[in-house]
Amino acid sequence: MNPKKANKSLALETQLVHVGNDPSQQFGYVSPPIYRGSTAIYENIDGMKEIMQDPIKTQFPSYGRYGSPNARALEQALAQLEGGYSTVLTGTGLSAITTALLAFVEAGDHILMVDSVYWPTRHFCDSLVKLGIETEYYDPRIGTQVESLFRKNTKLVYMESPGSVTFEVQDVPAIASLCRSKGIITLIDNTWATPLYFKPLHHRVDCSIHSGTKYLAGHSDSFFGAIICNETVFPRVRGQALKLGQCAGAEDIFFGLRGLRTLAVRMQHHQRQALDMAEWLSGRPEVFEVLYPALPSSRDYALWKRDFTGASGLLAIVLKPEFSDRAVEAMVDSLELFGLGHSWGGFESLAITSDPSTFRKKENWSNKGALVRLHVGVENLDDLKTDLARGFGKLQN
């Protein structure tokens, strides 16, 4: 399913409109039908035997868990957008992460994990101790000095850039090249940037992982995860997903494909709004620091500018340390347009408090002020600023 209009030589915005979709195969309808199914019928025994020989189940028909036509379309679309060989879909972003990790590690191995990683990823890695796998957390700004942490049993280096909640940008090209030269696998959580704004596989990362729940689906109404793989590691990751029984739901995949069609315009808008908001926030007297790498005054701006082609709508502020946690909670509670909720990447604005000092290594997070993470949605920006300004008023009480 790759019509001419989705040709790789066309601009990404154009590819997004057509990739993984071929109306001529669906009676001319612009959007594909949702294939729901567990069982698919083989033509005959010989056909069944041939397909069953395929250990990573790339052929049809076989069984719904191994992938529907919709799943294949989304897998191919994401691989094309990020320059991967193929994609493995899972039920959630977190299961994409756990599946990719388990594909590569075994008892006795050592994982180097970025300290700014999404907290549930950390929680999972810490649980791997019981399987005899050790996880060590490294400073997101370590760059190639990560080499000093390599051991004989270091199997993989995991990155997330920018980091969850605190938004440090990593030197992904340098770390990935170093690891490739040492035979160490690299994985990255690329959810923040989406396939539009950062392409890890172009920098020699082995797998780029997405929580499709966020911008890809884009409407806070579905869940899926994606592991975009290079050709070498794909069979291994697909094989692990099959062993674990991972797959994504039919409707969630449909929403993922549909989300791609408008991804470029949504991201451009989130980016414009978030950058304006970040600049406004950095002028507010209550704010100690704005954590958003696309902000020219931010610490990681140069690295972001070098490697990324855009920024999304997720950022954080660190408030001045004089405001108590209680005051900051009152501020967040008073917001009317920013919903208090986990996740992000939908059309709506969100705010949530987080205290990295409760889970990060002390040397990598020393801020004293309270942190509030903001997702800047597509509402009118002045309305959003008015809401936040009213909220800041609550800090003084």
Ligand SMILES: *Cc1c(COP(=O)(O)O)cnc(C)c1O
């Ligand atoms: C939300 C999120 C995930 C997990 O995705 P789910 O679909 O909620 O399981 C993984 N990584 C990052 C950076 C996220 O923000």
